[in-house]
Amino acid sequence: MKMSRTRAAVGSILALALLASALIVPNLATAETPGAIPGEAKTVIEIKMEGKKMGFFGPATVHEGEELEVVNDTMPSMTGPHTFSLVTKGSLPKTPKARQTCFTPGKICMGIAKWYGLKGKESPKNPLVKAGKEGWDTMGTATKKGDSYFFGKKGESIDQKVTAKAGTTLYFICAVHAFMQGSIKVLPPVVY
Numbered sequence: 001m002k003m004s005r006t007r008a009a010v011g012s013i014l015a016l017a018l019l020a021s022a023l024i025v026p027n028l029a030t031a032e033t034p035g036a037i038p039g040e041a042k043t044v045i046e047i048k049m050e051g052k053k054m055g056f057f058g059p060a061t062v063h064e065g066e067e068l069e070v071v072n073d074t075m076p077s078m079t080g081p082h083t084f085s086l087v088t089k090g091s092l093p094k095t096p097k098a099r100q101t102c103f104t105p106g107k108i109c110m111g112i113a114k115w116y117g118l119k120g121k122e123s124p125k126n127p128l129v130k131a132g133k134e135g136w137d138t139m140g141t142a143t144k145k146g147d148s149y150f151f152g153k154k155g156e157s158i159d160q161k162v163t164a165k166a167g168t169t170l171y172f173i174c175a176v177h178a179f180m181q182g183s184i185k186v187l188p189p190v191v192y
């Protein structure tokens with residue numbers, strides 16, 4: 001009697017273990033980056049004020065396949081909204097004059113508004129513009145869509161995988177504040 005009860009207990013533990021693995025395996029199978037454990041590593045870029053300087057603050061590098069989160073820590077009623085928009089290096093306005101005229105026809109800030117299907121500085125209905133593959137990978141120009149997110153609220157964040165190839169440097173800008181610019185270099189994927 002005692003023996004059979006133990007066997008039954010072992011059997012049910014095995015059944016639970018099998019059930020647990022059945023529940024876990026499909027998640028691993030759908031992971032986009034083989035070798036990377038989803039949720040294991042996350043890189044964060046913050047939109048915030050440091051003293052009087054408003055900008056993007058984050059690390060210089062991120063690994064291919066890693067989650068890259070961008071979070072807005074500013075108050076839109078004070079600063080206005082922001083975008084985190086991937087753009088080609090050549091699209092970035094470099095001089096004060098180029099930044100002042102960024103939101104004019106043919107320039108990148110107005111170009112980003114057009115990615116959203118907007119004519120002016122109104123807020124988009126859908127905050128996310130997807131270009132190329134899923135995740136952060138495509139840098140746009142004044143005439144070609146790139147990946148972008150529009151932040152209309154404090155505390156709002158967007159979290160996507162970096163799908164750009166290792167060796168790429170992703171450049172980004174805020175279409176509302178052309179002086180908000182940055183870049184992050186994509187390193188080879190981490191193998192766990």
Ligand SMILES: [Cu+2]
Nearest residue numbers: 082174176177
């Ligand atoms: Cu901004």
